[in-house]
Amino acid sequence: MPLVITKNFGHENSRAIEVYREHGGYETLKKALEMGPGAVINEVKNSGLRGRGGAGFPTGVKWTFLDTKSGNPIYFCVNADESEPGTFKDRHIMNNDPHLLLEGIIISCFAVGSHKAFVYCRGEFHRQIEFMWKAVEEATAAGFIGKNILGSGFDIDIVIHKGAGAYICGEETGLLSSLEGNKGQPRIKPPFPAIKGLYDCPTVVNNVETICAVPWIIENGADAYKAMGTERSPGTKVFCVSGPVKNPNFFEVELGYPLIDLINKEAGGLRDGVELKACIPGGSSMPILTPEEVAVAKMDYEALNAMGTFLGSGGIVVIPKTMSIVSLLRNIANFYAHESCGQCTPCREGSGWVAKILQNIDAGRGRHGDIELLHDLCDNMRGWAHKFHPIQPWLKKDEGMGGGKTICVFSDALAWPVQSYLIKFRHEFEEAIAKANPSAAVPADISESRSVAAAH
Numbered sequence: 001m002p003l004v005i006t007k008n009f010g011h012e013n014s015r016a017i018e019v020y021r022e023h024g025g026y027e028t029l030k031k032a033l034e035m036g037p038g039a040v041i042n043e044v045k046n047s048g049l050r051g052r053g054g055a056g057f058p059t060g061v062k063w064t065f066l067d068t069k070s071g072n073p074i075y076f077c078v079n080a081d082e083s084e085p086g087t088f089k090d091r092h093i094m095n096n097d098p099h100l101l102l103e104g105i106i107i108s109c110f111a112v113g114s115h116k117a118f119v120y121c122r123g124e125f126h127r128q129i130e131f132m133w134k135a136v137e138e139a140t141a142a143g144f145i146g147k148n149i150l151g152s153g154f155d156i157d158i159v160i161h162k163g164a165g166a167y168i169c170g171e172e173t174g175l176l177s178s179l180e181g182n183k184g185q186p187r188i189k190p191p192f193p194a195i196k197g198l199y200d201c202p203t204v205v206n207n208v209e210t211i212c213a214v215p216w217i218i219e220n221g222a223d224a225y226k227a228m229g230t231e232r233s234p235g236t237k238v239f240c241v242s243g244p245v246k247n248p249n250f251f252e253v254e255l256g257y258p259l260i261d262l263i264n265k266e267a268g269g270l271r272d273g274v275e276l277k278a279c280i281p282g283g284s285s286m287p288i289l290t291p292e293e294v295a296v297a298k299m300d301y302e303a304l305n306a307m308g309t310f311l312g313s314g315g316i317v318v319i320p321k322t323m324s325i326v327s328l329l330r331n332i333a334n335f336y337a338h339e340s341c342g343q344c345t346p347c348r349e350g351s352g353w354v355a356k357i358l359q360n361i362d363a364g365r366g367r368h369g370d371i372e373l374l375h376d377l378c379d380n381m382r383g384w385a386h387k388f389h390p391i392q393p394w395l396k397k398d399e400g401m402g403g404g405k406t407i408c409v410f411s412d413a414l415a416w417p418v419q420s421y422l423i424k425f426r427h428e429f430e431e432a433i434a435k436a437n438p439s440a441a442v443p444a445d446i447s448e449s450r451s452v453a454a455a456h
């Protein structure tokens, strides 16, 4: 399988423009400028490339939604916020190959008719921001950024913007608010950014990894890209594997790759003496998988959705037997309670309650009824609470990802893991609560397991 995203990572001094060019860098830009915008968009559309920021939306299709008739400038924003716990791919792309990202941005801007691009970097990415600025300087000096690039008549300016380190600024409309200098708070959609985005102008927001696939697609063609991965999830993906494995790292493989092989082959397997308890497949927002599910899971959008979870941003976190699921979930919930932007009541209040209840259970102060209370809270945090997926009650039947009660899916992104952990590892929560209440009998009305309710 050819590497699409990480192909230059091993080269000495890979960040330098000369090294990038020695390996064919910026040649695809010349080809794209000759092809013309429409042909570039078509190639990306035909490749089936899907957004790597989490939602998996088809990239070429998103570009065609842009309001090109408004007369307003079109802005191109690259999402380099990468705050989802368990995910660490975009920072390595900027560490190793900043010019690949720049070439991807220039080609994409040319395709959609944008002359101004912003790379919104997570505030903590000090080194990456430096590398990106240096790359912009080099590419400007070489004539790839600026006015009339390569004599094509096309102008492009790229700004590297430093965020202040808030998870919610990774949500695309939160990112746009922050970029405008306002609080990083998401906006109601519609209107979608393609119609009213940055400064109320048509805007594309794409993830770093998504944009880095564009040069390869233009160089090799949509068919070559589609030859990798699965029919509906084509291409390659950079997965991050962390936890007690021998070689925690990021790995580029074809979509549809078996999760167990990512853990055992790519990441070298579990450390000696470690046994697998569970695995988070796509970052901390995603429903958890049991070892039985890990054994059969395929890492593509459809296969994971069918198991009631999501590919997300590709952050695989391996959970060892010795780790308490209650403590793990408490930790995750604390993060979300801290990061909620506070605009929507279900999210602001719900995430705080969930975190407090889990903190109590974990600290030996749990009460009978807490599990049901957590479920009830999560039902109110998720969109479409009342129709349950027959197997995975945190998904609405046939509708996949949620949203609906709040401006963005942040609150769903906490409710999904909470409910999946409660259902799949209920015994751990029950044991912690029973320990805190050694002499108390469980009242009949709250003893019924939610996993039974899940079968509705």
Ligand SMILES: Cc1cc2nc3c(=O)[nH]c(=O)nc-3n(C[C@H](O)[C@H](O)[C@H](O)COP(=O)(O)O)c2cc1C
Binding pocket: 050, 051, 052, 053, 054, 055, 056, 057, 059, 079, 080, 081, 082, 083, 084, 167, 168, 169, 170, 171, 172, 173, 205, 206, 207, 208, 210, 211, 408, 409, 410, 413
């Ligand atoms: C709470 C929250 C955090 C997000 N964080 C990121 C992020 O750090 N990076 C990212 O690319 N997308 C993130 N997203 C997804 C973006 O909203 C958006 O879908 C994505 O940037 C679009 O790019 P893509 O189509 O290339 O995936 C986040 C979404 C939510 C709801």
